[in-house]
Amino acid sequence: MLNGILNVIKIFNYVIFIYFITLNLWYFTLNIIAYFGLKKYMLRLQITQPNDKLLLVSAPPVTLLTPAYNESENCISSVKSQLKIQYPDMRVLFINDGSTDDTLQKMIIAFKMEPKFLPQISFLKTEKIIEIYQSRLYPSLWLIDKENGKKADALNVGINYCQTPLFCAVDNDSMLEQDSISRVVVPFIEDTRTIVSGGIIRMANGCTFEDGHITEVGLPKNILARFQVMEYLRAFYGGRLAWDILDASLIVSGAFGVFRHSIVVAAGGYRHNTIGEDMELIVRLHKYCGDNKIPYKIRYIPDPVAWTEGPTTLRTLGKQRDRWQRGLLDSILSNITMLFRPKYKRVGMLAMPFYFIYEMLGPLIEMLGYLIFFFLIIIGYASWTYVIAFLLVAIILGMTLSIFSLVLEEMSFHRYPKFSHLLKLIIVAIVENLGYRQLNSWWRIKGTWSFMRKNQNWY
Amino acid sequence: MLETLSTYIADFLRGGRDQVVLVILSILIGGFLLISLVLFLVTVYLRISNSYKEIIIRRRCEQWDTIILDVMDSSISATEGYRRLKWPNSIAYLLHLELYIDMLKGKEKERLLSLGRLSLNKLRKLLKSNSRKKQIYGVHLLGLFHPEDQYKHLKFNPKDLEYTLTMIREMRTIDNFKVKEKLIGMLFLFKHISPIYISNILVDMGEDIIPILKKLILESKDNPYEQTIAIETIRRMHYSGCLDLSHEVLQSNDNSFVLTSCLRYLEEMGDENLTSVIKPFLTHPHMQVRMAAIEAYITLSRYISIDEIRQIFNDSSVKVAVNAAKKLELMDSIPYLDINEIDKFKWASIYKRMVY
Numbered sequence: 132m133l134n135g136i137l138n139v140i141k142i143f144n145y146v147i148f149i150y151f152i153t154l155n156l157w158y159f160t161l162n163i164i165a166y167f168g169l170k171k172y173m174l175r176l177q178i179t180q181p182n183d184k185l186l187l188v189s190a191p192p193v194t195l196l197t198p199a200y201n202e203s204e205n206c207i208s209s210v211k212s213q214l215k216i217q218y219p220d221m222r223v224l225f226i227n228d229g230s231t232d233d234t235l236q237k238m239i240i241a242f243k244m245e246p247k248f249l250p251q252i253s254f255l256k257t258e259k260i261i262e263i264y265q266s267r268l269y270p271s272l273w274l275i276d277k278e279n280g281k282k283a284d285a286l287n288v289g290i291n292y293c294q295t296p297l298f299c300a301v302d303n304d305s306m307l308e309q310d311s312i313s314r315v316v317v318p319f320i321e322d323t324r325t326i327v328s329g330g331i332i333r334m335a336n337g338c339t340f341e342d343g344h345i346t347e348v349g350l351p352k353n354i355l356a357r358f359q360v361m362e363y364l365r366a367f368y369g370g371r372l373a374w375d376i377l378d379a380s381l382i383v384s385g386a387f388g389v390f391r392h393s394i395v396v397a398a399g400g401y402r403h404n405t406i407g408e409d410m411e412l413i414v415r416l417h418k419y420c421g422d423n424k425i426p427y428k429i430r431y432i433p434d435p436v437a438w439t440e441g442p443t444t445l446r447t448l449g450k451q452r453d454r455w456q457r458g459l460l461d462s463i464l465s466n467i468t469m470l471f472r473p474k475y476k477r478v479g480m481l482a483m484p485f486y487f488i489y490e491m492l493g494p495l496i497e498m499l500g501y502l503i504f505f506f507l508i509i510i511g512y513a514s515w516t517y518v519i520a521f522l523l524v525a526i527i528l529g530m531t532l533s534i535f536s537l538v539l540e541e542m543s544f545h546r547y548p549k550f551s552h553l554l555k556l557i558i559v560a561i562v563e564n565l566g567y568r569q570l571n572s573w574w575r576i577k578g579t580w581s582f583m584r585k586n587q588n589w590y
Numbered sequence: 591m592l593e594t595l596s597t598y599i600a601d602f603l604r605g606g607r608d609q610v611v612l613v614i615l616s617i618l619i620g621g622f623l624l625i626s627l628v629l630f631l632v633t634v635y636l637r638i639s640n641s642y643k644e645i646i647i648r649r650r651c652e653q654w655d656t657i658i659l660d661v662m663d664s665s666i667s668a669t670e671g672y673r674r675l676k677w678p679n680s681i682a683y684l685l686h687l688e689l690y691i692d693m694l695k696g697k698e699k700e701r702l703l704s705l706g707r708l709s710l711n712k713l714r715k716l717l718k719s720n721s722r723k724k725q726i727y728g729v730h731l732l733g734l735f736h737p738e739d740q741y742k743h744l745k746f747n748p749k750d751l752e753y754t755l756t757m758i759r760e761m762r763t764i765d766n767f768k769v770k771e772k773l774i775g776m777l778f779l780f781k782h783i784s785p786i787y788i789s790n791i792l793v794d795m796g797e798d799i800i801p802i803l804k805k806l807i808l809e810s811k812d813n814p815y816e817q818t819i820a821i822e823t824i825r826r827m828h829y830s831g832c833l834d835l836s837h838e839v840l841q842s843n844d845n846s847f848v849l850t851s852c853l854r855y856l857e858e859m860g861d862e863n864l865t866s867v868i869k870p871f872l873t874h875p876h877m878q879v880r881m882a883a884i885e886a887y888i889t890l891s892r893y894i895s896i897d898e899i900r901q902i903f904n905d906s907s908v909k910v911a912v913n914a915a916k917k918l919e920l921m922d923s924i925p926y927l928d929i930n931e932i933d934k935f936k937w938a939s940i941y942k943r944m945v946y
Contacts, residue, residue, distance in 0.1 A: 148611060152618075174723050175752065177685070185759065185794070189787040248943035250912040294912075320784045520615040527622045534629040541636035553637050557630060 137512060140503055147500040148521075154489050155528045161373035162535040168376040169368070169543050172433060186313070189320050192220035192295035193312055193389065198285030199225060199303040203232040207241045209303050212343025214269055218312045222271045224289050229258070229279025242266040244274050252294060253392075255287040255400040263292070282385075283401035283408040290400050293392055300409070302386040305437040306335060306343060314435035315389050318428065325428045326391045326416060329383030330435035331367045333546065334360045338438060345438060348546050350555055355448055358567050359441040361533055361559045367433065368539040369532060375431035379482035381417070381462075383429065385409030387437035394419070394427070405465070407458015414466045414483075421475040434544055449574045456494070456578025463491055494575035501569075526564040533560030647682055654683055658690055661705050668704040679712035681724075684731045691734065706735040726756060733760020738769075751780060762794045770795050771802055778816050785819045792823040800829055807835055814845035821851040830859045837867055846876040853879065857886035865891040872898070877907040884910060888917040896925045903935040911937035915944035 195213055199206055206225070213223050227235050238244060244264035258280035266272035277288050286300055297319060301307060311330055318325040336359075337351035351357050374380045385408065398419040401408045413429060420427040442448040463486055470487060472479040504521070507513035537556055540546070547553065653676055661671040672678055684706060691702050713735065716728030737760065747754055758773050773795075777788055792799060806820040817839070824832050836852045843849060853871060856864050868890065871883035884902055888894060902914045918924055924945065932938050932946065 145611075152614075171752075174726055177727070185787070185790055189784055189790050191784075191786075250908070250915070250940050250944065252908060252912065320787045322782045323784050324782055517612060517615075520612055520619065524615050524618045524622070527619055527626060531622045531626045531629065534626055534633060537633045538629050538636065541633050541640065545637070545640055550637060550641075553633065557633070 140507065140512075143499075143503065144507075147496060147503070150488075150496055151500075151521075151525070154493065155532075157485065157489065158369065158528075158532050159535075162369045162532060162539070164373040164376050165368055165370075165539060166535075166542075168372055169433060169539055173543055176434065186317060186320060187219055190219055190313060190316055191297050191319060192222070193218065193297045193299055193316065194222045194224050194289070194293045194295045195299045195301055195312075196286055196289035196293065197223065197225045197301050197303050198228055198282050198289065199230065199234055200228040200279065200282075200285075201230045201232045201234060202303045203230070203234045203237055205304060206234050206238055208343055209306070210238070210242070210272065212306050213301070214272060215309060215343055216307055216312055217309050220295070221312060222273065222295065223269075224292060225272070225274045226285040226289050227274060227276045228281070228285040229277060235274075235276055238274055239264065242272055242274075243268050244272075247273075249273060249275075249292050250294075251291050253291050253396040253400075255291055255396065257284050257288045257291065260288065281403070283403050283405065286408070287400040287403075290392065290395060296392055297389050298392055298395075299387070299389045300385060301437065302439060305332070305386045305439045306340060306345065307387065308345065308436045308438075311387070311435035311437065312389070315387075315432055318430040318432065319389070319391070322428055324426045325430055326394045326420070327380075327383050327388060327413065328430040328432060329371075329380075329388040330432055330437060331371075332363060332384050332386050332437050332439055334363055334441045335438035336360075336441055336443065340438075348548060350547065350552050351441075351443075353443045355445065355567075356441050356443050357555070357559050358563050359448075361536070361556060361563060363441075364536040364540055364556075365533055367431075368536045371431045372433050372539075374482060375429075377477055377481065378428070379477040380429045380431050381413055381478065381482045381486055382410050383413050383431065384437075386439050387435070394425075402465075405458065405461050406454050407462050410458055411462040411465065414462045414469070417475060417478045418466050418469055421469070421472075421479070436546075445570075449570075449577070452571060452574035453578035453581065456575040457582040459486070459491060460579060460582045463487055491579075494572040495579060497572045498576055526561075529564040529568060530561050533563070650677060650682065651686055654686055658687060658702065658705070661701055662690065662694070662698050664701060668701060668708060671705050672708040679709050681716075681727050681731070684709060684713075684735075685727075688731070688734060703735060706731075710736055722753075726753065729753070729757050730760055733757070737761040737764040738766060755780060755783070759791060762791050763796075767798055770799055774799065774802055774806075778813075778819070781815060785815070785822060788819050789822045789826055792819070793826045797827060797829065800824065800827070800831070804832065804835060807832070807839060811843070814843075814848045817843070817845070818847045818851045821848065821855055825851070825855040825858055828859070833860060833864070837864075840867060840871070846874075846879050849874070849876075849879045850882045853882035853886045857882070857889050860886070860890055862890050862892065872901065877910060880905065880907070881910045881913050884914045885917050888914065888921070892921065894918070894921070894924060896927060899925065899927065899941075900935070903932075903937045903941045905936070908937060908940070911940050912944075915940050918945045 195216075197210070197213065202209070210223060210225055225238060227238065244266050246262055247265035249263045249265070258278040261276040261278065264274040264276070266274075273292075275288055275292060277285065289300075290298060297316065299312060299315070315328050315330045318328045334351065334356060335345075336353065336356040337349040338345055339347040339349065350360060371380060371382065388409065394416065395412070398412075398416050400412075402411050402415070405411045416427070416429065419425070442451050463483070466483075469475045469479045470483045475483070504513060504518050508515065508518060534557065537553070537560065541553075547556065657666070657671045657674050660666045661668055666674075675683070677683055687702060687706050691699055691706070694702065710732075713728055713732045716724045717732065719725055719728070754776060758777055761769070761773060764770060764773070774792065777791065780788075792803070803820040803824055806816050807824075810816040810820070821832075821836065821839070832855070836855050839848060839852050840856075843852075849871065853868060856868060865887055868883050868887045871879055872887060874880050874883060887898075899918075903911050905911055927946075929942075929946075932941055935941055
């Protein structure tokens, strides 16, 4: 009996080993793909600057959708910075999602808002609209006051009242760089099949802002925030850029992404009952275009930047990761029919399986691996040598991937200007593998657990 | 030392139960440690080299700035300026010079272009380089300083979108009709570029391409993409000599994109005599055509009947009503409608809030 169990465990050990090797090979390959893509992009950027007159006169109008709930503290500075974005035809649509604080009053006073009619262009189902305002100071600024219905609902309201062919979903606490919109719309100009285009999100912690502009880029003092700087670099350079080159992007960050209005409306807008509405929408757009045989492109551009504040305490960071994992699970499982379906091309055959096997099940398998190791050591079946070797590989691989992202950052935009920044980031690349990574896996397992608990009747 | 290390590894491996896995793990540890080390060194090297390059370029720019400004305000001739310049054939210098050229107009711009042209030999060499990076720089800079010369030295490859499109873009101001004709032909090979973008490239080519555009409108009946762009370009050029041609296209074409661009052209360049041509399209099955027709009709006729208002605000598409309302908002007078009748409109709120 015991022998049987041990044999099963032994087989499982091999499975974990193979899983681990293939996962890291994948990540490594993605980084190499990103390297070549970034090289090409940098060259192109030298020739066709985003402020290029030809591109600017061809740029389609864009509406910035900023959903806000109880954002009294930073709503004015955030909107002011959005109004300073340099773009030929841009409107800002601030959606007050039933805030219980004085967000609405502050906005009305600061921007001299007055009730005005704005025609509804699409008819996605949303909570009730209370009033629509337009600013007397900035005619391109509109405010929609609505009953609370969460972020997806607020975004759907914005979509319903968006008068332009493109809209950009922005988090209220994100600061967009002045030329970010003109950079992120380039894919729409160069290829009419583009339906979504997203930019990079960087950590605002440690940076200095003045009047809605970044004046100095720096690293946060808080160690958790510093870990996240590294994580973001790894995710956006090694992950999203490579998936973009493979034409199989599954995520465009909710904090900064431009969408073609008509296709989002046709696909049904943001889903209300989901946690990760940004990823879910992207996956659904893939599905919609695949099902209806619509030629399309979902793009990621590595240089238009949105700066966002990351969590600085274990509690808030844990909550964020828990939410991200639930969002990932929801997005993948609600579109599970796309898995291994050639109809969805690389998304169905490559990206979905990758996210399903490695991103979704990854933390579970990683934790299970640790537990089995522990069990085998206790019963004396596994040697410490094996365990130490395995852990060393995991740490060194993680470190390699992080340093690879730093190479990509240095060969492209090197936004962290001081040499000390680089050295600190290299130290972070090593240290994050000792505890922080495991903690992250734990939060993600918790996220999986809470998702299953709440949704066990669904799947 | 080496012996101790090999003994240690051997002992380490013996300690494990599964030798194969341990060997693989050991190889991975060594391999990735080495890769990490290399990547670390590359990162540091890149940082040092980037910082060094920035300092060097900044210093060089200071020297270039003085001479460029002297040439710009005609204190010294372009030849004299070129003689005084250090690294006058470097890509960095030419890109720096481009920044000035982009900001200037008239004689000052011309003087700097003459200065840039003195580096032509270097630019020709760039085009022949094996490095794609240098080729692209060559295409870009030669397009700026001497597009005619660029055309002589280039080989077009429609499969390479990035390279060919860059070439066409950079050569759009070339002063040679035959070359322009070829460029337009190539431009239409890229089927997915935004028609507005292509149209703007064509507008920059100048009015002498209008005969080519007219020919495209007449002869490309099987290619609505080309027709649409040609009409759109003529509209953007504010050229009024294609009204009859547009009329003809409206009669003979049934593609919604072509019809929409034709109606937009008529709205911009036509007069009230054309309203009878536009009127049949007010009920066109395609929403975009209907929208363009209604806008053109309101703009040109400056009058709208109650029946037409009723039709517009009962349209199946909200966009048609909204766009019409925006146009009606600008009209001096509109026929009186009873509020009870307005309430029966499908888009009553839009009429009431935007027009009434």
